[in-house]
Amino acid sequence: MFPFILLSIFFGILCGIFFPQQMIAIKWIGQVFINMLKLIVLPLIFCALVSAIASIGAIKKLGSIGVYTLGYVLFSVSIAVSIGLILLNTFQPGNGVAPSLILANATPIDLKPVPFSSYLLTLFPPNILEAAVKYEIMPIVFFSIVFALSCLSVGKTAHPVTDFISGLRDIFVKMVIWLMYLTPVGLFSLLAAAIAEASLQHLLLKSLGGMLMFIIIFLFGLFLQIVWQLAVIVFLAGKNSKEFLSTASNALITAFATSSSMATLPVTMLVAKEQNISDEVARFVLPLATTINLAGTAMYEAVSALFFCQVLGYDLSILAQIGVFLTAILAGMGATGIPEGGLITMVMVLRAVNVPVSAIGLLLPFDRILDRFRTMTNVWGDLACATTVEYFHTKKNR
Numbered sequence: 001m002f003p004f005i006l007l008s009i010f011f012g013i014l015c016g017i018f019f020p021q022q023m024i025a026i027k028w029i030g031q032v033f034i035n036m037l038k039l040i041v042l043p044l045i046f047c048a049l050v051s052a053i054a055s056i057g058a059i060k061k062l063g064s065i066g067v068y069t070l071g072y073v074l075f076s077v078s079i080a081v082s083i084g085l086i087l088l089n090t091f092q093p094g095n096g097v098a099p100s101l102i103l104a105n106a107t108p109i110d111l112k113p114v115p116f117s118s119y120l121l122t123l124f125p126p127n128i129l130e131a132a133v134k135y136e137i138m139p140i141v142f143f144s145i146v147f148a149l150s151c152l153s154v155g156k157t158a159h160p161v162t163d164f165i166s167g168l169r170d171i172f173v174k175m176v177i178w179l180m181y182l183t184p185v186g187l188f189s190l191l192a193a194a195i196a197e198a199s200l201q202h203l204l205l206k207s208l209g210g211m212l213m214f215i216i217i218f219l220f221g222l223f224l225q226i227v228w229q230l231a232v233i234v235f236l237a238g239k240n241s242k243e244f245l246s247t248a249s250n251a252l253i254t255a256f257a258t259s260s261s262m263a264t265l266p267v268t269m270l271v272a273k274e275q276n277i278s279d280e281v282a283r284f285v286l287p288l289a290t291t292i293n294l295a296g297t298a299m300y301e302a303v304s305a306l307f308f309c310q311v312l313g314y315d316l317s318i319l320a321q322i323g324v325f326l327t328a329i330l331a332g333m334g335a336t337g338i339p340e341g342g343l344i345t346m347v348m349v350l351r352a353v354n355v356p357v358s359a360i361g362l363l364l365p366f367d368r369i370l371d372r373f374r375t376m377t378n379v380w381g382d383l384a385c386a387t388t389v390e391y392f393h394t395k396k397n398r
């Protein structure tokens, strides 16, 4: 499968540059691929979480896996945001960029505060089916966890239900395995269309302009985030780096192609299996991590907000930077692994430092490509999280 994937990347780039119109015309092939992946995501999250929690059996055990997962997520996202803030403060890429690029489109409405309560309300919808229809993942995750805990507490009479859900999960995993055969086709179409659109709007050339430094710094930050987690995987969990990277590549390529860690989840779960992460850990940790462990996205939120402040000449105090730090973590979690979700939730962070929302326009031409890199970092973080949790979990039960 791997040679086919490399070929599809190679031809995707070539065709995107030389046949842009035709590639845009067949963009729907990639959309069909993404739709098929997304189709499986919601039921898979529900079934995977419920059968994982139910199969663990003892709430006490789940407690420790849950605590390790949350601990890892908070640690890794905080490191990501800190890396971003340190790099931006050191290199100051925004100094010298014309503030009119942001202020030209600013309106008073841009400065209207976004109530925090409205974000919280989406986490607790009155109707779980409505949340599913709107593709809101976070409420589904909460619901699945509470549902599974109730199954555990009901005990024997709930067994037929949990057995049925475990069966469903296996069926969805099988569908994913079949879908994976189509990856080269989907990847070709998605990549070619993205490159074609950029070249038609002359954005490929424009991207070499004023924001190049910002982009390089951000990508360097993502690289550092990947490296420290690789160190954890190798030195703490004792994995072989080459082997780990080669099995992870399938999930990373899918993340790059789909720009969605949620859509990649089925593949991430397959990779975890290949890396000998136990089903018990993978089925609980990965759906949860995919939803809240968006370190690449959180870093993006923070560096972008700081970059805009530099462009506008705002001198941010330590307190204001702590505000950026906290809201970036939340905004990263809110993006829930959908394509360009981070761009949408960035509004939260911009509001925290009073940057006009119109500033996002400055990022738009580059966001689609940056999204692919941060999605890869997010998925990498999910695998690192599962590996670390597996390590602590087996150590504890030894």
Ligand code: ASP
Pocket (backbone or CB within 6 Å): 259, 260, 261, 262, 294, 296, 297, 335, 336, 337, 338, 339, 340, 341, 342, 343, 371, 374, 375, 378
């Ligand atoms: N596309 C990203 C993901 O799925 C979220 C984002 O940063 O926009 O992980």
